[in-house]
Amino acid sequence: MKKVMALLLTATMLTGMLTGCGDKASESAADGKNQESASSASQGSDSAAPSSYDGEQVAYISCGDGDPGTLDPLAAMSSSRHVCIMEVCERLFGYTEDGDLYGVLAKDYERDGLTYTVNLYDYITDSAGNQMTASDIVFCLDKMVEKGNTSALNFEKYEATGDYTVEITVNNNNVATFENSIAGLYFVTQAAYEASSDDMSVDPVGTGPYKVDAYETGSTLTLVKNENYWQKPELCKALEQQANTEKIVYSMITEAAQIVVGLETGALDFAFVDFSAAERFGEGGEAANHFCAEAIKTWGGNALFFNMSDKSVFKDNIALRKAVLYGIDRQAIIDGVFEGHAINPKTYGQTRYPDADPNWDNEDYFEYDPDYAKECLKEAGYAPGELSLKLMFPTSSYCNSMAEIIQAYLDMIGIKVEVLSYENALYNSYKTDPTQYDMMFNGSGGPGTITRIWNNQLNKNIYTSDGAYCAGFLNDPHLQELVETASNVDTNSVETTSAVHDYLIDQAYLMQLYVEEKCVVYNTDKIVKMCTNIDARQVPGASIYVWN
Structure with missing residues (x-):
C-alpha cells in the first residue's frame, strides 16, 4: 500500500472564542501610527500601547515554556525547543x-x-548550502539514538537504500508508531552538524525558511529569513514552510504578569496567557483596540484513574467505581477551574481524533447524577460516611483546585476524600506504589490517533517493561485484547476503537475530566491572524501580518 501525503493545509486551528478581533490591524497600518518599537519597550518604556508596523517586518513572540537550554535538534526534544x-x-x-x-x-x-520506505526530495539544501541526502537522515537517526531521543528509539532499524530513499523499520505494528515518532524528529545535514563545535546548541544550521541570527541564552532568540530556502514556492504548503515576516524574535519571559506587560508595552506581539488575564484584551477590555484574544483546542488533559491493584477497594467493585464517576460534575470542574475554557470530554481522550467516532459526543459519558451515584454506593456495600479515599495528583494550582471540587462533590454522596499533592518526581514514584493512593489524576495527550493515548496508559506491554499492568495497576486481559486490536495498523478503525470506548464505560475503569484549551493574545496593529499548529504551538512564519 502506498500512501502519498497531501501537502495542502487548509486552516490554522485557531478557533475564536473571545471576540474583539476586528480588522484593526489594517486600520492601524492605514492610519500610520508610529508608536515606540518593541525593542525600546522591552527596555522599560512606560507606554501602554503595543508597537505598530513601522516598516520593519519583525514579530516578537513569547516562548512561554522558557529557554530550551540547547537548540541541538537531535537531542531529546523539549517543548520549548520545538517552538x-x-x-x-x-x-x-x-x-x-x-x-x-x-x-x-x-x-x-x-x-x-x-x-516504511521514505522518499526524499532530491534538491534539499540547508542554509549553509549543504545538500541533504538519505545518508544525512541515517546520520541524524544514529545521533538521536545516541542522545536518547525517545521517538527514534521506536525504530528497529533504518538504512539508506538510495541517494534519496530511506527504509525505516518500526519495532511494533501499532497504528501510530511510525507517524508519531517521525513527526517529532528534526533533521539536518551531517556536514553542518559536524562543523558545529557544540552540536548546534547555539547556532543550528537547518533547511528551514529561517536561520538563527542571534541567541542570547535566557533572553532572546532571533531568526531571520533564509533567502535561499530550498523548496519551490508552489510546494511550500506546510505551515512551517511559510516565511511571512523578515524577522522573528522569541522572548524567554515565563512569568505570567511580565508576559502581559510585554504585550501591553510592545515587547511582545504574541503570547499564550491565562484566560483570566485575557479579559483585558478581549471584547470590552481596556486593551481590546490593539489586541485579539482567542481560544485554541489542544490535545492534553487529565483523567481520573482508580487504583486497581489486588488489595484496592476498587478492584472488583464496579458499583463503587460508578458511584465515584457519576458523583463528579465535570462541567463544575471546567467552570470552576478553567473558567469554562476547556472541553467537556465524552471519551478517554477526545473525539477529534480521526479514528474516534464523533457520535460518542451524543452518548452518556458518566454524566453527573448524584442520586444514581448514591444508589451505586449502597450497591457497593458502603453507607454514607463509611468510606474514605486518598486522591493523589502532581502539585499545580489547577490540580489542587480540581481535587478540592471532587472532594466536595464526593462528600455530598457520602464519600470522604483526602487530597494528596506531590511534586512531580515523588508523584511519579508513588504511581508505582499501590499503597499510596486510591485515585489519581493522570495526564495524557498528543496528536495522531486516540490509540496513542490508550497504548501509553492502557497497553500493559507498553506501560511497564515486564507487561505486568497498565496505569493504576489495571490488568484486564479483555481490555488488553481490545486495545491491541484497535491499535494495530491493519485493524485500526472506528469500530475497533468504539469497542475500547464502550468497554471502558461499561467497566467504569476511568474518566477523562477535561481537555485543555489555551488562550492566545496577539497585537492586531501588526498581526492580522496568528497561526498555531496541531500541537497548539505558534508558527509566526505562517501568520498573516499587516504587511502581507
Whole structure:
C-alpha cells in the first residue's frame, strides 16, 4: 500500500472564542501610527500601547515554556525547543490539523508491514548550502539514538537504500508508531552538524525558511529569513514552510504578569496567557483596540484513574467505581477551574481524533447524577460516611483546585476524600506504589490517533517493561485484547476503537475530566491572524501580518 501525503493545509486551528478581533490591524497600518518599537519597550518604556508596523517586518513572540537550554535538534526534544527550532530545522513529515501526515523533507512514503520506505526530495539544501541526502537522515537517526531521543528509539532499524530513499523499520505494528515518532524528529545535514563545535546548541544550521541570527541564552532568540530556502514556492504548503515576516524574535519571559506587560508595552506581539488575564484584551477590555484574544483546542488533559491493584477497594467493585464517576460534575470542574475554557470530554481522550467516532459526543459519558451515584454506593456495600479515599495528583494550582471540587462533590454522596499533592518526581514514584493512593489524576495527550493515548496508559506491554499492568495497576486481559486490536495498523478503525470506548464505560475503569484549551493574545496593529499548529504551538512564519 502506498500512501502519498497531501501537502495542502487548509486552516490554522485557531478557533475564536473571545471576540474583539476586528480588522484593526489594517486600520492601524492605514492610519500610520508610529508608536515606540518593541525593542525600546522591552527596555522599560512606560507606554501602554503595543508597537505598530513601522516598516520593519519583525514579530516578537513569547516562548512561554522558557529557554530550551540547547537548540541541538537531535537531542531529546523539549517543548520549548520545538517552538524555537521548527522554523529553522525541518521534519520528514508533520501532522495536519486533522491528524494526517504531510510531507516536508519527504515527498511520500510506502508501507510494507513494519517497514516504511521514505522518499526524499532530491534538491534539499540547508542554509549553509549543504545538500541533504538519505545518508544525512541515517546520520541524524544514529545521533538521536545516541542522545536518547525517545521517538527514534521506536525504530528497529533504518538504512539508506538510495541517494534519496530511506527504509525505516518500526519495532511494533501499532497504528501510530511510525507517524508519531517521525513527526517529532528534526533533521539536518551531517556536514553542518559536524562543523558545529557544540552540536548546534547555539547556532543550528537547518533547511528551514529561517536561520538563527542571534541567541542570547535566557533572553532572546532571533531568526531571520533564509533567502535561499530550498523548496519551490508552489510546494511550500506546510505551515512551517511559510516565511511571512523578515524577522522573528522569541522572548524567554515565563512569568505570567511580565508576559502581559510585554504585550501591553510592545515587547511582545504574541503570547499564550491565562484566560483570566485575557479579559483585558478581549471584547470590552481596556486593551481590546490593539489586541485579539482567542481560544485554541489542544490535545492534553487529565483523567481520573482508580487504583486497581489486588488489595484496592476498587478492584472488583464496579458499583463503587460508578458511584465515584457519576458523583463528579465535570462541567463544575471546567467552570470552576478553567473558567469554562476547556472541553467537556465524552471519551478517554477526545473525539477529534480521526479514528474516534464523533457520535460518542451524543452518548452518556458518566454524566453527573448524584442520586444514581448514591444508589451505586449502597450497591457497593458502603453507607454514607463509611468510606474514605486518598486522591493523589502532581502539585499545580489547577490540580489542587480540581481535587478540592471532587472532594466536595464526593462528600455530598457520602464519600470522604483526602487530597494528596506531590511534586512531580515523588508523584511519579508513588504511581508505582499501590499503597499510596486510591485515585489519581493522570495526564495524557498528543496528536495522531486516540490509540496513542490508550497504548501509553492502557497497553500493559507498553506501560511497564515486564507487561505486568497498565496505569493504576489495571490488568484486564479483555481490555488488553481490545486495545491491541484497535491499535494495530491493519485493524485500526472506528469500530475497533468504539469497542475500547464502550468497554471502558461499561467497566467504569476511568474518566477523562477535561481537555485543555489555551488562550492566545496577539497585537492586531501588526498581526492580522496568528497561526498555531496541531500541537497548539505558534508558527509566526505562517501568520498573516499587516504587511502581507
